[in-house]
Amino acid sequence: MSNEVRASTADQAEFRGELFAAGLLIESGANGVYGHGEPFERVRDRLTKVVSEIAGAEGASKLSFPPVMPRRDLETNGYVANFPHLTGSIFGFEGSESEARAQGELAAVHEDWSGFQSQTDVMMVPAACYPLYPAIAGRGPLDPGGACFDLGDCWVFRNEPSLDPARRQSFRVHELVRIGEPEAVMEWRSEWCQRGAEMLGELGLDSHVASANDPFFGRQGRLLAANQTADDLKWEILVPITGSEPTACASFNYHLDHFGEVWGLKLSDGTTAHTACLGFGQDRIVLALLRTHGLDPSKWPTSVRDRLGV
């Protein structure tokens, strides 16, 4: 019943304890599920505004999506097949009064009531951009030049409990998406990767860019990951937080025509659109700032506070 908790290093568990003690994170009892105190949220909110200001100046359209999405879409786009270990599918109760009573009695003593649950039509959103593609495809062909979207901060879910405060089950990612011709999409990704690295540098974070791959499941997944790396489809900005390796705080992903094909996304000339997305891991960036500059944002370097307006 209970999920395996990922190993964490001593300094990760210690940092989590410091964040709890400072009221920046609020313990829930579930590893990777935390409330947040006001200073944490204030910094995150300012990060969001900084990114949205730049995206808005580029003409990005703002759209926002809830933390759940149709199960059918995650069956269609291959997420259930490729990332089964990370999915969260929502179950509910559709039984009788006596079944409700039996379920409630088991729940009251924390015993297994899963047998009374059946799968609903919705799942947790695992990546903030996934709800966007079918929505845009449903509008018909894009205008000439394609489109750019600012999805703001979105709650995403990954089923991976951990004691590392930077590895969450439920966390915020600020995603931007570009849909267009291959060259335009690739150029957009390159510009934003450079801009993102500069932005994190201005915030006093020691970052570098590296090629990366998604955590596909199992043996077949290793092949998919190798292809992704060979085609240079995923870049990450890595920042030291805790642990022996730096942590991915932003990613820049070129999907070729994958989502274009899956959802029938068409450009104005009728050809299949290419797509790229980028995601700033908002909770991770705030953690990196707290780890680098200290737990009290009012004492951060003036240049960092000025850039964020905190």
Place this chain on the structure above:
Amino acid sequence: MSNEVRASTADQAEFRGELFAAGLLIESGANGVYGHGEPFERVRDRLTKVVSEIAGAEGASKLSFPPVMPRRDLETNGYVANFPHLTGSIFGFEGSESEARAQGELAAVHEDWSGFQSQTDVMMVPAACYPLYPAIAGRGPLDPGGACFDLGDCWVFRNEPSLDPARRQSFRVHELVRIGEPEAVMEWRSEWCQRGAEMLGELGLDSHVASANDPFFGRQGRLLAANQTADDLKWEILVPITGSEPTACASFNYHLDHFGEVWGLKLSDGTTAHTACLGFGQDRIVLALLRTHGLDPSKWPTSVRDRLGV
């Protein structure tokens, strides 16, 4: 597998179609799960700020919580027993490579893969204040006078698909919570109910306050609902949106010492705390504004736009 869709009136389905056409709501294919366009979000964001400004002036502490919470807490506080029909419990995959392959093949053709899923330790948050009580109880007795919390907009989940755009599976509620002595808590609820009604009136909404009850499940639930009504524990502000009845857009709930007892919430003198919460249904209030004043916020009455700053 698929959930029953609640009946809706013709004008509810029609209003939903208008909201889709105007880009204010974005269709997902799942009833009650929608994206939102920028004007919708801008109005909601301003509503949130209006409420938080008042709460902040009262000294409320800001805390925020994710859309998921520990399953154990919803077993402990009675939600699973009392509202089984509304719960969303999160399942995940913990199987082998061959099981992952079998699950993925079923998912790809939209057949039943629920047999490969097992229940995780987390569930959807059904009410924004539920994660707060155990977190505050864990801090020990409250300071003299108790405490007030502003939880901001929180995503909550109810397993009730509907064509009525005001009845969602996933939606935002702005909750405030008061924890203290019975008189203080009751007075706070009364003041905020009056303030909430005034606020909605200033926004040009035709509202009235009524006693109400929660949608407890089944025959035993009818008894719980009757007791709740008899004790006058739940008030709602009702606003016409669509359908034959007005829609609850805010609720003001006195819990007596229920959560105090469940979580061991203590006042400074060691007695058990009483609690009250209030929730503004942010998506519903925006819908009421759009229905009342029209789908283009730039053409709303000046007094409404001034109050919101939109």
